Each structure stands twice: as structure tokens, then as C-alpha cells.
Amino acid sequence: MAATEQTVEQVRAVTExxxxxxxxxxxxxxxxxxxxxxxxxxxxxxxxxxxxWLLEWRLQAYRHWLTMEEPTWAMVDFPKIDYxxxxxxxxxKAAKDKPKSLDEVDPELLxxxxxxxxxxxxxxxxxxxxxxxxxxxxxxxxxxxxxSVATTFKKKLEEKGIIFCSISEAIREHxxxxxxxxxxxxxxxxxxxxxxxxxxxxxxxxxYIPKGVRCPMELSTYFRINASxxxxxxxxxxxxxxxxxxxYLEGCTAPMRDENQLHAAVVELVAMDDATIKYSxxxxxxxxxxxxxxxxxxxxxxxxxxxxxxxxxxxxxxxxGSAITWKYPSCILQGDNSVGEFYSVAITNxxxxxxxxxxxxxxxxxxxxxxxAKGISAGKAxxxxxxxxxxxxxxxxxxxxxxxxxxxxGDKCGAHTVPYIESRNRTARVEHEATTAKISEDQLFYCRxxxxxxxxxxxxxxxxxxxxxLKELPMEFAVEAQKLVAISLEGSVG
Amino acid sequence: MAAIATLKDLYExxxxxxxxxxxxxxxxxxxxxxxxxxxDGIPTPKVEGWKYTNLRDxxxxxxxxxxxxxxxxxxxxxxxxxxxxxxxxVDGRFNAALSAVGTLPQGVTLDSxxxxxxxxxxxxxxxxxxxxxxxxxxxxxxxxxxxRGQALGLVGLNGAFLAEGAVLTVGEGVKLAQPVEFVFxxxxxxxxxxxxxxxxxAAGGEVTVAEHHVARGGGATxxxxxxxxxxxxxxxxxxxxxxxxxxxxxxxxxxTATVAASATYExxxxxxxxxxxxxxxxxxxxxxxxxxxxxxxYGVDGSRHADFTSLIDHVAANCTSREVVKGxxxxxxxxxFQGKIIVRPDAQKTDGHQLNRALLLSDTAEIDAKxxxxxxxxxxxxxxxxxxxELDEEALFYLRARGIPADTARALLIxxxxxxxxxxxxxxxxxxxxxxxxxxxxxxxxxxTVDTDATVLxx
Numbered sequence: 011m012a013a014t015e016q017t018v019e020q021v022r023a024v025t026e027x028x029x030x031x032x033x034x035x036x037x038x039x040x041x042x043x044x045x046x047x048x049x050x051x052x053x054x055x056x057x058x059x060x061x062x063w064l065l066e067w068r069l070q071a072y073r074h075w076l077t078m079e080e081p082t083w084a085m086v087d088f089p090k091i092d093y094x095x096x097x098x099x100x101x102x103k104a105a106k107d108k109p110k111s112l113d114e115v116d117p118e119l120l121x122x123x124x125x126x127x128x129x130x131x132x133x134x135x136x137x138x139x140x141x142x143x144x145x146x147x148x149x150x151x152x153x154x155x156x157x158s159v160a161t162t163f164k165k166k167l168e169e170k171g172i173i174f175c176s177i178s179e180a181i182r183e184h185x186x187x188x189x190x191x192x193x194x195x196x197x198x199x200x201x202x203x204x205x206x207x208x209x210x211x212x213x214x215x216x217x218y219i220p221k222g223v224r225c226p227m228e229l230s231t232y233f234r235i236n237a238s239x240x241x242x243x244x245x246x247x248x249x250x251x252x253x254x255x256x257x258y259l260e261g262c263t264a265p266m267r268d269e270n271q272l273h274a275a276v277v278e279l280v281a282m283d284d285a286t287i288k289y290s291x292x293x294x295x296x297x298x299x300x301x302x303x304x305x306x307x308x309x310x311x312x313x314x315x316x317x318x319x320x321x322x323x324x325x326x327x328x329x330x331g332s333a334i335t336w337k338y339p340s341c342i343l344q345g346d347n348s349v350g351e352f353y354s355v356a357i358t359n360x361x362x363x364x365x366x367x368x369x370x371x372x373x374x375x376x377x378x379x380x381x382x383a384k385g386i387s388a389g390k391a392x393x394x395x396x397x398x399x400x401x402x403x404x405x406x407x408x409x410x411x412x413x414x415x416x417x418x419x420g421d422k423c424g425a426h427t428v429p430y431i432e433s434r435n436r437t438a439r440v441e442h443e444a445t446t447a448k449i450s451e452d453q454l455f456y457c458r459x460x461x462x463x464x465x466x467x468x469x470x471x472x473x474x475x476x477x478x479x480l481k482e483l484p485m486e487f488a489v490e491a492q493k494l495v496a497i498s499l500e501g502s503v504g
Numbered sequence: 505m506a507a508i509a510t511l512k513d514l515y516e517x518x519x520x521x522x523x524x525x526x527x528x529x530x531x532x533x534x535x536x537x538x539x540x541x542x543x544d545g546i547p548t549p550k551v552e553g554w555k556y557t558n559l560r561d562x563x564x565x566x567x568x569x570x571x572x573x574x575x576x577x578x579x580x581x582x583x584x585x586x587x588x589x590x591x592x593x594v595d596g597r598f599n600a601a602l603s604a605v606g607t608l609p610q611g612v613t614l615d616s617x618x619x620x621x622x623x624x625x626x627x628x629x630x631x632x633x634x635x636x637x638x639x640x641x642x643x644x645x646x647x648x649x650x651x652r653g654q655a656l657g658l659v660g661l662n663g664a665f666l667a668e669g670a671v672l673t674v675g676e677g678v679k680l681a682q683p684v685e686f687v688f689x690x691x692x693x694x695x696x697x698x699x700x701x702x703x704x705x706a707a708g709g710e711v712t713v714a715e716h717h718v719a720r721g722g723g724a725t726x727x728x729x730x731x732x733x734x735x736x737x738x739x740x741x742x743x744x745x746x747x748x749x750x751x752x753x754x755x756x757x758x759x760t761a762t763v764a765a766s767a768t769y770e771x772x773x774x775x776x777x778x779x780x781x782x783x784x785x786x787x788x789x790x791x792x793x794x795x796x797x798x799x800x801x802y803g804v805d806g807s808r809h810a811d812f813t814s815l816i817d818h819v820a821a822n823c824t825s826r827e828v829v830k831g832x833x834x835x836x837x838x839x840x841f842q843g844k845i846i847v848r849p850d851a852q853k854t855d856g857h858q859l860n861r862a863l864l865l866s867d868t869a870e871i872d873a874k875x876x877x878x879x880x881x882x883x884x885x886x887x888x889x890x891x892x893x894e895l896d897e898e899a900l901f902y903l904r905a906r907g908i909p910a911d912t913a914r915a916l917l918i919x920x921x922x923x924x925x926x927x928x929x930x931x932x933x934x935x936x937x938x939x940x941x942x943x944x945x946x947x948x949x950x951x952x953t954v955d956t957d958a959t960v961l962x963x
Contacts, residue, residue: 087646401892416879418879420882421849421880423880423882424646424878427877427888428876429876429890430872430874431892433872434869434870436865436866436867436869438864439891441890441891442873442875444888444889445885446879446884446887447886448883
């Protein structure tokens with residue numbers, strides 16, 4: 011069939027496109043020796059000048075990690091990782107004496123972020139939305155390899171009592187908050203990768219929104235892996251106190267390297283009574299080349315606890331990067347009437363493998379969850395939606411709606427759906443729907459007959475396919491995400 | 505595990521006395537089965553396919569061969585009383601006196617496996633070798649796949665004790681008018697049986713098969729059934745299973761069917777559960793244009809557990825599969841639905857649909873569902889839907905507003921819900937029996953007898 015052949019051809023064309031963010035920055039790094047042992051854990055803790063309790067927590071995690079086995083249930087296949095063959099700490103040298111203001115940040119670093127399209131200047135208007143003078147600004151925490159290099163708009167946020175800083179800084183400045191909440195959603199013993207992260211995490215972001223405060227701007231963390239032979243283990247903790255609101259964005263890229271680099275992050279969200287956290291991710295780690303060489307192993311544990319009544323946590327993710335994705339942003343719906351949402355687009359091409367989905371644990375009364383997952387597979391990629399909806403006996407009136415759709419492009423890829431539904435409450439209603447198909451010839455024909463080029467037609471159809479998810483993204487990210495979808499797919503489907 | 509040691513002892517003691525022992529073919533089959541059992545053991549919840557059905561209860565049951573009660577006056581269930589070809593097994597043993605094979609058309613054979621082995625072990629082994637066996641590994645899945653090769657211990661066990669069962673063969677182009685029935689009756693207070701049921705329908709053949717598993721005083725019995733099914737080119741097999749054993753019974757069944765080009769395999773399973781009751785159906789659509797309809801219903805109450813697990817494997821292109829499983833759960837009952845559709849790389853133009861719905865009637869009922877799609881071809885249409893919840897309040901209100909008492913309204917809605925499954929059955933006799941059994945079950949669950957065929961609303 012002509013269209014199919016063309017599709018394959020176009021997938022190849024896209025494949026050969028260079029990964030836009032694949033450059034490396036020549037910057038001197040402060041590296042921990044390769045390998046993982048208790049000394050390395052102590053080394054990291056010492057580098058960060060951490061209190062004793064945190065070192066103990068890390069060591070506890072490390073010792074527990076030694077007793078664990080790597081999970082094998084996901085539909086991903088990769089050579090066994092040698093955990094001793096990696097640096098667990100890499101920091102730009104210049105950051106050793108933490109810059110006091112943005113002006114002191116290494117210009118090389120600023121240039122890197124500039125190139126990535128992440129303004130580390132405190133400009134109120136985002137590039138690309140000029141003219142929209144009233145657009146709120148975005149505060150950015152930039153994490154380069156193992157450390158946070160800059161956080162913007164801190165002062166402005168402080169005026170409202172909002173804390174937005176690197177987690178290392180939070181450990182120093184707000185130990186009581188960190189100690190109270192860190193590990194309370196994802197305990198150090200949670201799973202293999204989260205436990206590893208608990209032992210060796212280096213940096214990440216910390217957010218605290220006080221009672222009744224609506225965060226006036228989008229908060230954002232931009233993760234960049236630069237150094238070779240390093241893993242990135244960041245940890246993010248967001249606490250939204252009673253009646254508060256925050257929208258948080260996360261982006262990530264890495265240079266093109268032949269080796270596989272490990273990224274094992276932990277994100278914990280806590281929402282108290284009437285609080286809302288909106289967490290959006292555009293994941294664009296280096297996916298490896300067209301032969302499946304190189305790329306990031308993205309093994310991430312993200313979980314939110316809706317602790318309070320009427321609280322809400324909403325995850326939106328656009329996953330286009332990484333050689334392997336193993337990621338299940340989840341919600342524990344503990345507070346009565348709390349709401350969990352998961353909107354996901356996962357695009358895999360070439361030899362990428364993604365096993366991603368969510369868990370919605372309904373504990374409280376009248377808790378509601380919505381899951382919309384769109385998987386698109388092209389080339390020789392494998393994409394899996396894996397999800398759990400669990401209704402506990404006390405979750406009277408709980409409600410879940412799940413929709414998973416997969417789109418296959420070419421006959422060498424796979425798309426899989428593995429939902430688990432466990433209901434132990436009579437009054438709960440759970441609905442799950444899943445479909446798998448390819449772009450219909452009819453739709454293509456219809457668009458073509460109206461004068462659209464094959465490529466534009468496919469772009470239109472795929473955008474329609476993803477629309478439900480993309481519309482959940484904050485404006486600042488929607489632009490980037492749509493472009494990403496376009497790059498990954500416009501050519502590949504037609 | 506204590507059960508494994510007991511089973512090893514039993515194998516050592518019993519195998520020399522099994523029919524055909526010493527004949528090369530049968531010795532090999534039993535040794536293979538035993539080896540499989542030793543290698544895989546009894547699946548634990550860590551094995552993905554057994555996540556929701558925990559066999560620790562096996563430790564508490566007698567694994568020795570069941571001893572039938574002396575009772576000879578047994579009423580037999582039937583989808584068409586007096587008009588079927590029937591083989592009866594009491595506590596797993598073939599019972600010639602209760603069986604009634606009748607006159608079979610040319611080209612059809614219906615034998616008890618024990619009879620076949622006793623007549624000619626070599627021939628029996630040859631027949632047994634012809635049938636497909638379940639696979640624990642599809643050879644497709646990406647990644648290390650935990651549980652690979654660990655799930656067939658029970659199938660192995662069935663092979664180790666191979667002796668009882670039935671073999672039905674339908675010759676090329678033969679259409680059997682009367683249904684064939686396999687009736688399994690539990691009368692013993694405890695004990696185990698491991699029957700093998702084999703159905704081979706040659707090209708162009710057509711047959712309807714009903715399988716009954718009922719208790720007539722039976723207690724904590726353990727049935728471990730393995731079935732092999734072959735549907736030849738253009739052939740049609742309609743296969744229904746009615747599992748209605750005691751609340752204390754364990755019933756584990758594995759069915760593997762291969763379906764050739766343009767052939768149809770329809771299978772329906774009704775289960776009332778048991779201490780543990782599981783039917784695991786694997787259907788491989790191997791020839792272009794093959795189709796399968798898999799449907800099932802369960803009604804569990806008390807502490808009953810019912811597990812319906814299926815794997816529909818689209819091997820060839822242009823095949824169609826449709827699966828509908830619906831059930832109700834009351835008391836502390838628990839139901840499990842696991843349904844997977846696989847579309848292999850060459851199985852283009854596949855049409856695969858699956859629907860699973862559960863009604864929870866009590867605050868202590870539980871449903872665990874896992875509808876899976878594993879797809880490696882692009883030109884396909886596959887979907888699944890799953891729901892869990894209680895009866896629709898609005899529908900209840902509607903009925904009550906028209907003067908129907910609450911209990912009756914509930915029973916009516918449950919009947920309407922389950923009737924949809926019965927409608928999936930193509931054969932009238934199987935459908936009629938299924939509807940009668942569903943009504944009986946609803947009566948037991950709600951205390952109300954609903955005749956959905958009659959005008960219930962009184963007008």
C-alpha cells in the first residue's frame with residue numbers, strides 16, 4: 011500500500027533528523043569517582059553539607075537497595091546496567107561556590123540554557139509569546155547534571171511566602187519541611203530505582219506554597235544531563251498547603267552520546283485540603299540514534315498524595331525522548347472528594363521503548379480519577395500503557411474513567427495495554443476503554459481531498475489524536491509540546 | 505510447599521498402576537508432565553497470570569484420588585435431555601453405566617480416554633500427541649518477562665496422572681446433529697482428579713459440545729482439567745462449559761484451542777465459582793479467516809472465587825475475535841477477569857474486541873480485572889472495555905416508579921445484565937441451558953425467580 015510505504019519512508023526521514031538538543035557543553039566538572047558504595051553516598055552528602063539525619067536516611071536507603079532486585083515486569087528490554095560504571099555526582103566546577111545571583115552564573119551555562127530555549131533571565135515575557143504583555147512569567151530552577159545552577163524569580167515568590175529553590179538549599183534553609191515530607195509519599199524502600207535515588211540523589215527542586223496562596227507564575231525545573239558516564243538522580247518535592255494552587259512544569263534534555271545514561275528521579279507531591287497541584291512534563295531526553303545506540307534510561311517514580319479534602323493532583327506528560335521510559339505518575343486519593351488526573355502522550359520511534367502509565371489509589375469517599383493515555387508507536391519501537399485503578403472498601407462513591415488509545419505507524423512496532431482494575435466497593439464506578447488502530451485511510455483521503463498535503467493531513471490527525479492531552483498543558487509548554495509532536499510525528503505517519 | 509511433596513509421593517505410588525504404564529508412549533507423556541510439574545511447581549501470585557488467584561488453598565485439600573460416594577441415583581444435567589451423546593465421570597472416573605454414547609454417525613468417535621488407553625496404549629499416545637498444549641511464553645514479549653515458564657505446573661500435573669478423560673473426533677465434513685456432553689459429577693467429600701478432554705473437528709466438520717461440572721453431595725474436591733481442541737479448516741465447534749460445583753471445591757481448567765483457516769471456535773463458560781475456580785482459555789487463530797467467540801458469565805456469592813482467564817492469539821491475518829464476559833458478585837465473593845488479545849506481526853487486518861463488565865452487589869464483593877492488548881501489527885482494529893460498579897440507581901428507580909418491588913427490580917436488572925452474555929451463544933440448546941442456569945443463579949442470589957422470556961411487567 012502506497013501510504014504505508016510512504017509512512018515507512020517518512021519515519022526514516024525523521025529518524026535521520028538530528029536530535030536538536032544533542033550538543034555537549036564544554037564545562038569543567040567536579041566528578042565523584044566512578045562506582046557506588048557507602049563512601050560515595052557519604053561523599054555526596056558531604057558535598058552538599060547535609061545534616062546527619064539525611065545522611066542516615068541515605069545510608070538506610072543504600073543498604074536496603076543492596077537487598078533489592080531490579081524490576082523485570084515492564085515490557086522493556088535492555089542490557090543489564092552496571093551500577094558501578096557510573097559517576098554518581100557531577101557538578102559544574104564554577105558552581106562550587108554557589109553563585110549569589112544570576113549575574114555570577116557561568117556564562118557557558120547560561121549560553122547552554124539559552125540554546126535550549128530556557129531563559130534564565132528574569133524576563134517577564136516568554137520568547138514566542140511576545141505581544142501577550144499580560145502573560146505571567148515562568149520561574150525556572152535549572153538543574154545541570156547533579157546540581158541546581160540557578161533559580162529565577164525567587165525574590166518575587168518569597169513576597170507571597172512561596173518557597174521555590176533547589177532541594178539542597180531547602181535542606182539547609184527549611185530542614186523541618188523537608189524532613190516532614192520527604193519520603194512520606196515515596197518511602198526510601200519503595201522500589202529499586204526510587205531506593206537508589208534516595209541513596210544518591212543530588213539535587214532537584216523544592217516548592218512550598220503556603221495556605222491560601224495561588225502561585226502567581228508557573229514554576230519550572232529544567233533538567234539537563236551534560237557530563238558523560240553520569241547518572242542523574244534528582245528529587246523533587248512539592249507541598250501545596252491548604253487552599254493553595256501551583257502549576258509546575260518540568261523539561262529535560264541530554265547530549266547525544268553512544269552510551270546509555272541513567273536518570274532515576276523521584277517526585278513527591280503533597281496536596282492538603284482544597285489544594286491543587288498541576289504537574290506537567292515534557293520529557294525529551296536523548297532517545298538514542300536510529301540504530302538504538304545510546305539514549306537515556308528514564309526510570310522515574312512520581313507520586314502525588316491528595317492528603318486533604320477536595321484536593322487535586324493532575325499529571326500531564328508528553329513523553330517523546332529517552333531510550334527507555336519506565337514511569338508511572340500516580341495519585342493516592344486519600345482525602346474525601348479528592349481528584350486525580352493523568353493525561354499522557356507517549357511517542358516512541360526507532361528502538362525506543364516506553365512502559366508508562368499511572369496508578370490511581372482510591373481511599374477516600376467520592377474520590378474521582380480520570381486517565382487519558384495516548385500511545386504512538388513508530389519504527390521498531392514498543393510502547394506500553396500500564397495502569398492500576400484500585401478502589402479500596404471505604405471509597406464510597408468513587409469514580410474512575412480511563413481511556414487508552416494506541417496508534418501504530420508501520421508494521422515493525424508494538425503497542426500494548428496492560429490495565430489492572432481492582433474494585434472493592436460496590437458504589438464505586440470504574441470504566442475503562444482502550445483501542446488500537448492505525449490512521450485510517452478514510453481520514454487521510456478526506457483531508458487529502460481537501461487539498462492538504464499528506465504530511466499536513468497526518469499532522470492534523472495525530473494532533474487530533476493527542477488533543478485531549480495536549481490541551482491540558484499550560485500555555486508555556488503547549489507550544490513546545492506541539493512542536494515536539496510535530497517533529498516526532500508529522501513526517502512519520504503520512 | 506507441602507502440596508508438592510504430597511504430589512511427588514502420589515506420583516511415585518500411583519504411576520506404576522495407571523493404565524498403559526510401561527507402554528513407551530504413555531510413559532513418555534507422563535514423565536514429561538511430571539518433569540513440567542517439577543520444573544514449574546505450583547504457581548504463586550508472583551507469577552503474573554496467577555496474581556489474583558492464590559493456590560495456597562491447595563495445601564489444605566486432599567490431593568489423593570477421590571473416592572466416589574456409594575450413591576448411584578444421580579440426576580444428570582443436560583442441554584438436551586435424552587438427545588445427546590454423553591460420557592459421564594463420577595469424581596473424575598469414567599462411569600460406563602451412566603454414560604450413553606448412542607449411535608454416532610460415520611466418521612465420529614467418542615471414547616473415554618481410559619478405554620482408549622486400555623485398548624491400545626500406543627494409539628492413545630498417538631492421539632494425545634496430536635493436540636495443542638498451552639504455552640506460558642508467547643515468544644513475543646519484550647523484556648525479561650517474569651513468570652515465563654512458571655505457569656504450567658498444573659498442566660504438567662495433569663499429564664503426570666494422565667488416565668481419565670475423553671476423546672471426541674469428528675471426521676472431515678461430518679456435521680453432528682446431537683450435542684456431545686461430558687458430565688463431571690463430584691460426589692466425594694474430598695480428593696482430586698486430573699482428566700484430559702480432547703476435541704478434534706476435522707475440516708468442514710461441525711459439532712456442539714457441552715461440558716458440565718456439578719456437585720451431587722461433593723465437598724472439598726479438586727478438579728484439574730486440561731483440554732485440547734483442534735478446529736480444522738472451515739469447521740465449526742460450539743463449546744459450552746457449565747461449572748457449578750460446591751463452594752468448597754477447587755476447579756482449575758486449562759483449555760488450548762487451535763483454529764484453522766475459515767474455522768469457527770465458539771466457547772462459553774458459566775461458572776458459579778468455588779473455593780477457587782479458574783478456567784484458562786487459550787485460543788490460537790492460525791489460519792486466515794479463522795474466528796472465535798469467547799464468552800463467559802459468573803455469579804459468585806458467599807466466599808466463592810471465580811477466575812476467567814483468556815488469551816486470544818491472532819497468529820494469522822484476517823481473523824476475528826470477540827469476547828464478552830459479564831458477572832455478578834455478592835457476599836464476600838471475588839471474581840477475576842484476565843483477558844489478553846495478542847496480534848502477531850503478520851496478523852494484519854485483525855479485528856479483536858473484548859468487553860468485561862462486573863456488577864458488585866455487596867460491600868464485601870471484589871472484582872479484579874486485567875484486560876490486555878499486545879499488538880505488533882498496524883493494520884488492526886482492537887479494543888477492550890471494562891467496567892465495574894453497582895446496579896444503575898436510575899434504572900432501579902424507573903422500575904420502582906412503575907410499581908415493581910425493589911427486590912424484583914434488582915433481579916430484573918441483573919437478569920438483563922447477564923442475558924447479554926447468553927445472547928453471545930450461537931447454539932440454541934446451549935443458549936437455552938445457559939439462560940436457565942443463569943436464572944437459577946439469580947434466584948439463588950436474590951431470592952427472586954425471574955423469567956426473562958415471560959412478560960414480567962404484567963401487561
